[in-house]
Amino acid sequence: MADDTTRSGTGGYSSLAIRDYIESLYSPPANDLTDAVGELERTDMPRIQISPTDGSILRLLLQMIRAKRVVEFGTLSGYSGLWMLRALGVDGHLWTCEYSSRHAEVARGVFERAGYGSQVTILEGDGRESLKKLEAHAPFDAVFIDADKSGYPLYARWAFDHLRPGGLIVADNTYLFGYLAGRAPDRNLDQRSIEAMQEFHVFLTSHCVAACLPTPDGLSVGIKPGNGF
Template structure:
């Protein structure tokens, strides 16, 4: 099935996205610099772009930059005067992302900050509120990142959390995989949080079987 999922993604991208030199260069540079190929797919990137535009986002927060592929999609959704802050643990990844953003002509809209995301988020109180938050970092900390997204958001802020199905592993209550344990903790947190309206969607495609959380701050 994986090959067919990839073929359908390729068909959708060919029909609805078209060629994009900046994004293709970004993925090529990421590979050349040794970054893991765990970026969102092209179709998922376009979804993030559209959701951010639909939310009317002027201030975007991203947790987990990697090489800046999703960052480029989100920054493109910003209006004139909009800005994006993205947090990345690894200095090398941040350097690669900076180069990719320069190639894409988006450095003026994006502020890359290097270090543990929990520390970066704790220091951002004076920069709130953000209109749109995309979380794609260490899964063990997802519930904390969502709590921080609520704190740094406002009523109406959109929150997206990637990789929450994990090929069905999310339903394995006996798993000792810390990413699955963290994801299950996220769902527990979402189910009990009166500040959020949330759902999760399973996806299949170029990145396999996974899914994302879509939430809105009340």
């Protein structure tokens, strides 16, 4: 079930000391990442960014496929974006979709201060409405899904159609805060989101070579087959 550890990224470690040790080596502090987290506090935005360990996994996955062109759904303050930009190199580009104009504005500042201003395009508004604009830049090397949970199947289908063979679909929170296989709690999460997340998993596993990494809230990864992949 969902608990504080799914959001804070503390689940999955046998102790907090081990988590801190691992993060100190695999996800060491850096000014730009600290800035992105600091902005969440300063502007009273929700602290719902990926964990430092998720960030190092994301960077590694993108580097392994030599990704240069990546789409993200769910920018927040740019924390996950910074991790991905680390893998893309100076000739890479990130297109990131964000519903909230306030979040987009904060993220723009974070990317600028980190020196990535010219390598990032933030598309404001509902991610569904940005799909047509994004298609002009396809094919992509990877799509990272971390926005509205009911949109996951739609984003995944769109990603599959606009990735190169060997490209990756990566999605966070695919345990749906612990509710993937259960009934919706009487809160912000409705039954439709559970059905949508299950539809996402069925799509990913039936179209891609896929795995769901057992991070605190599940990080699903699928590779689009074709051209030897």
